Amino acid sequence: GAVVSQHPSWVICKSGTSVKIECRSLDFQATTMFWYRQFPKQSLMLMATSNEGSKATYEQGVEKDKFLINHASLTLSTLTVTSAHPEDSSFYICSASFARTEQYFGPGTRLTVT
C-alpha cells in the first residue's frame, strides 16, 4: 500500500508555543489530505480536510485559527497548533488519498503540552 509519513513522531512543547507537524505522501500524489485527533481510549476525530492549493475545510467545533493547515503541494500538508495548551495534548494523525479513494494514514504524532 501507499506510504504516508509524519514528522515528528512525538513532540513536547511548553504552553503558549506553536508546534508544526508535517505529513508527507511518499510514493503517490495526494489530492486530498485529512487531519485527525485522537485522545486516549477514544476513536479518531476528523479535524479538517485539505485539498492541494485550497483552503482547508474544518469540521464543526474545530478552531481554524488555532489549527492552521497548509497543503502547499501534492505530497505535503502541515498542521500547526498555535498557542498550544495542555488540553491540546493528543495523538494527531494525518491521512492522504488520491481521487477520493481509500485513505492511507501516517503513523501519528504524539503531542504533549506542558
Add this chain to the structure above:
Amino acid sequence: DAKTTQPPSMDCAEGRAANLPCNHSTISGNEYVYWYRQIHSQGPQYIIHGLKNNETNEMASLIITEDRKSSTLILPHATLRDTAVYYCIVTSGNTGKLIFGQGTTLQVKP
C-alpha cells in the same frame, strides 16, 4: 453518511478465522463499506472496501448481505499481530471523509 454499529469487543483463537460483524441498516445506494484497523498507538491501516459484491484481498474478505444492511469482515487465519481495533465505516466517497465510530477491539489469543 450512514451510521454503523459494531460489537465493542471480540476474542479469537490464533489460527482460526475472525468474523467481525457490522450493521449499517441506513446505508444508501451510493455508499461504500470500508474497513480499517488500528493497532495500538499507530495510524489506522486500510483493509478492504466494497459496494455490494463480496470482496477479497490479501488481508481479508468482505461479505456484504444482499440488502446491504450489514457486512462481515473475515480474517481467515488470525494471528497475534491482528490484535487491533477494527473500524467499519460507511461513506459515499463524495467528500472522501471518514467518520470513525468506536470500532471493535479484536483480541487474538494464543
